[in-house]
Amino acid sequence: MIPTSTHLVRFNDNLLQILRYYPESRVRDVDGIKKWLNADIAIRKEGIMYFCQTIEEAVEIDDQVEVPKRGRPKKIK
Numbered sequence: 324m325i326p327t328s329t330h331l332v333r334f335n336d337n338l339l340q341i342l343r344y345y346p347e348s349r350v351r352d353v354d355g356i357k358k359w360l361n362a363d364i365a366i367r368k369e370g371i372m373y374f375c376q377t378i379e380e381a382v383e384i385d386d387q388v389e390v391p392k393r394g395r396p397k398k399i400k
Contacts, residue, residue, distance in 0.1 A: 331378065334366060339375035347372050 330341040342360045350356065350372045353365050362374040 332375075334364075334375075338378040338380070339364065339366075340378055342374050342376055344371050344373045346370060 332339050332341060342362050343356075345356075347367060347370050353372070356372075356374055357363070357365055360374050361376065363377050364375050366373045366375060
């Protein structure tokens with residue numbers, strides 16, 4: 324899924340991207356909307372349902388990439 328939103332929030336020590344939000348009164352099938360949006364979490368706050376995707380924290384691993392003097396990096400097997 325191509326992200327269409329850059330709204331990021333912290334919730335329970337997780338970084339979330341808000342995919343869509345709707346008034347709670349218009350949401351009838353939370354699981355169906357989550358599946359449609361490829362969201363992994365739905366949050367209800369002040370009458371609004373937020374459908375979000377968890378952003379995994381990036382981990383940089385330096386020892387698995389060999390940087391040649393020129394050209395593209397090559398992966399070490």
